[in-house]
Amino acid sequence: DDAQALKALLGQVKQFSAHFQQQVFDVEGQPLQQASGELLVSRPDRFRWETKSPDESLILSDGKSVWFYDPFVEQVSITKLADAVVNTPFLLISSTDPSLWARYDVLKEENAFTVTSKQKGQRIESLRLIFGQNGQLSRFEVNETQGQRSEFELSQYNAQPAVPASSFRFEVPKGVTVDDQR
């Protein structure tokens, strides 16, 4: 079915890195925010989403917890992986956990898949994943229930990225507050 097709496509690549360009649109489609940075995914469950411009932030999953580092307030917030999935669609992209996938409906239209949460009232209504002819993830969109939309355009896709051991570990810099919500 469509979910199997999506998981097969995502599963083709154990690790990938890409540059992302993010555009956020409001309910009427007016652009609100722009950002760009680097994304590194290592299945299962590990990813590194580093925003570099116009300002910095880092969301990193080590496979068990998700670390959200916000240099602007010198704080890192830590949540359990399972709790983070509600607001971090990257986990879906990197997850192979059948029980997680069972909570979502998947609809395929040519090379685009719409992933919708079966539970109503979620912050994120649906996630759209678009693949290029080569089967590589080229774009994904986060559609919020209230209507805002965030589009991530991927480029410089690399299916054999260098993955130093420290990629999915977060060293808390001096002076940074740790907000451990686990």
Place this chain on the structure above:
Amino acid sequence: CQQPVPHYSAQQWEAQRPKVEALTQWSLNGKLAIVTAQKKGSLRLFWQQNGDDYRLNLSTVLGTRVLELSRQGNRIRLIDEDGKEHVSNDPALLIYRLTGWLLPIDELPTWIKGLPGAAQYGLSQNGQLAWVQDNQWQLSYQEFASQATGQGELWLPTRLDLKGPDSRLKLLINQWNLQP
């Protein structure tokens, strides 16, 4: 893009003041940090000003909306994180009641342009606006950057700290859009 140059001459700040006061249509993209004793966090800020009307959108890094406050004429509307709409004629009280955040909504459109409005203010030795203070808020201007406009260059703030009764705000302005 902007070239943050550390200082510029006193005459420039005084000289450009009428032009900054005449700037009533603008928008900006940046980040707002809110630090209280209990909690701290930051959100992406999009702010559009048109005369006295404004629209303030606060979103997460993921792009999900946390809050939207808008004013058209005397109708002030706030949409909260769950999409519920609240109407009031006191925006600062409305935001405080819903989020616990104290924000000087009425004064910010003036202060954010680097104008003191009715508050006391002081200049640094090189003549740049350094601080602004009223009975509740104390602002310190960390950085200005030159913006190109139809009538030449304007120096507008890009980093601003606000100390309030029980919270501290940090504003980082990544982009000024002066011809919306």
